[in-house]
Amino acid sequence: MPEHLGLYPHWYVPAIGSAWVMGIIGTIHVLASHTSVGASWLFALLETKAVRENKPELMEYIKKYGMFLLVFSYIIGSITGPGIWYSVTVASPRGISGLIHNFVWVWATEWVFFFVEVIGVYALVYLLGKIDPRTHLKLTWSFAVASWATMILIVPILSFMMWPGNERWYETGSTFDAAFNLNYFAHLGVRTAFMFAIAGAVGGILAATMKNREVRIEITRFLSKMGLAGLFLGVVMWLWYLQTLPENARIVMETQMAPKYGPFLAAVLLGTLLYFLWTAWKPLQLRQGVAVAMTVVIALFGLWPEERSRESLRKPYVAGQYIYSNQLFARDVPGKGVTSDLPMIEAKGVLQTHMFVPADLRTVTPENKVRAGEFLTKTLCTNCHSIEPDAKLRALPARFGFSDDPVMVKAYLDGALYHGTVPYMPRLPLPEAEREAMAAYIASLSKGAAPMLAAHDALQQGAH
Template identity: 25%
Template sequence: MEVFPVNQYDPLMPGIVMAMVAIVHVFMAQFAVGGGMLLCYFQWLAMTGRCENARLFVHGYFKWLVLISFVAGAATGVGIWFTAIQVSAPTIGQMIQNFHWIWATEYLFFLLEIIAGYLFYRYHERISDTACLRLLGMYAFAAWMSLFLINGIISWQLTPGGWIEDQSLFAGFFNPTFWPSTLFRTIVALTLAGLVACVVVNTMKELDQEAKRKLINYAAHLLVPMVAMPFLGVWFYFMMPTDSQGWVAGGSPAMTLFLNIAVGASLAIGGYAFVGLYLQKLYINGATATLLLLLAFGATAGGEFVREGSRKPYSIRYWMYSNGIFPHEVAKMREEGCLADDPYPLRDGTPVAGEITTRGAKVFRRQCAVCHTVSGINGVSELTVTWDADQMRMNIAKLQHTKPFMPPFAGNAEDLESLVRYLKWFDERNDEEAEKPFEEATLKTNQKWLDEAGTMPLSLPGETSLQAEEGEK
């Protein structure tokens, strides 16, 4: 097995660092996709004479925002790759190994998006309306194909479907949640473009309020597909694994909270857009449009948090745990220890008391650091501060039973004891207690709890967590 060290950013958990980059990227990238579609629509309105200021909107204003979002989306996309390999290189490796041709194809569409967008930006004043529409259509199609292809890969992480049995590229890409998430993201892209357009129209000082209202009402047409969001959301929910459904439906308070934020914000935007902008054809000022856009950002953040969190305890459902360990490796690591193939020293300045706490810090980095800090956001020392040493040993040994959204502890009795000593030392700073020799009775008890817990997760493909627990009994 290949081992990659996790870079720790205490007091920020590594996942938060990646999420901050990823949410901005998703927001910008989806706006760029929807922006291309909106540009096509307004170019068509201008060509057919349906909206007298549509050409001014396309050629004078909106192209700048698409360009900005395009550049920002590309930059944050690189940022995702950079932070991902710092946090979970094994997951990225699996995604590239299994979908390298999909990634390569996506890069070709990305190149087409760049070329078409630049040609329109550079030459729109010198070419015909028809040529402009063709370039914008090319840009919109290439941008949407990037969404289409990347969504197949990230939805595979949650619902790999038939890929688990035969590693078929087709089965993995067109997985159970592919279509509902692709359609949902397409509507989100249209929504973001429509909301940004409402903000931009309010900056056009050469237009009076009536002219702005007409442009806003046309932009609101892109918000109408939001009425399909609840149906797509329900479709996606029923395609999720049973225990993932449980996390978002109340099993994990954080995921339920973020789901409610995403749903509530989406309902507020959709209701205002459909009734006020589309049906009543109201004018919306810049402040209100900006508020709706901020709500959309909140909905995006909440939705991405739920999508990521509902995979637990996996980073690739049923295939790789969130800490980069494969399920089939757990039994071997229970015998050999989790550091047998880990040659990496601790980072300079990592506080430890001696040999045992050094081992414990390495065990923490190997098994916990992707999702936790030692002390900080989601800090293990804070989460376990009320546990005594024996309670900590048992709870960690039986981790998949203690916390079903976490993977089994993948280490031997000595690894477990080292981790407990390290966490206790971090809180108490008692060097003598932390570094005293292991007691044989304690190691036997640790092994007993590890054996009772088993090496399997609580859910496997095609079964619920309850069925898995009954199977172990």
């Protein structure tokens, strides 16, 4: 058993918690990146049609969309990409370390394809009309293949974050055992479907501005078909995806995500379906403002809940079902030389083994109990929860009914969390003194929170 916990100083962002910084940045990045990959295939298919049917007028739209893509995807995407790396490094250092140790060469390969993709989109836009059409078509298809390759190589990492899908990886530590797991192909299908749908929606923003009536009709209907294909593929892939989830994710889906987001996402899906059917039927009625509104609806009411749900489904883990969201190692992984932290914190506690605990908090006393509890709570809980009673994202006091009674709070810490009986919460087998300190601090957060309790109860009653 190691002598110390290998944890870094904790980073906490008030009101939303640390992990949600990465989540918000990541959602923006997904919108930009998936639009880019979807648009690359739109360009390839549409340009193939233009060359085969000798319709050079379609190329004007490709150039216009390409210029839009350079700003929307390759500036916003290039900013949010490093933003994910910076935020995840401070919010989840062990999580990103675990992914790097498994997938460093996969990431390196993905960056090669991304380099080709960036060069490809610039060449596609600025060489249009300057080289012969068939050579340009080859360039466009190269851009499309490189774009999709980046998705093919990133999805194994995202799927592994849900779970390895087999026990073999824990013994071998092999990248291939981790990458091409049970969840991989279904996950890739879901993201591929979304890239078609979002590229079709964003493409409508520019199709509505085309002055040539016949071109506008043809492109709008082409986008509608692409969007409808994406929706159909997405439903099929999502049903498959649900069958590839681990047991803890199924429980979260059935008890929390489906009741909360199910009707909402179904409404967005139906609205998007009706939108693409309408634009296919009446392409000239599409206006730029409507296309912008549809893109916003998909992003805010479709993508955000979907990404938030996916992040929630893997709880209590952040990667591989061996790293808890609070950065503790939850099990031994011989293939990576990883040893579970749980026996050590059960025997010695966090305050005695964490390298960055202030000296006066190493031992819990009546005088420092609340401060020690604050350190423990921020270290062990705030990667998922915010601690302010009025916070909008997973407020920790709300989970205890805004109770200011330390005895009630400690009963939960002594029972469910100590023994790990809640599938979506990490097991925290802390010593008695540390559980008392956490209970004292969590209870102190709810003192004077009566108005919030009343609002919380009203909201719960309204939901039922």
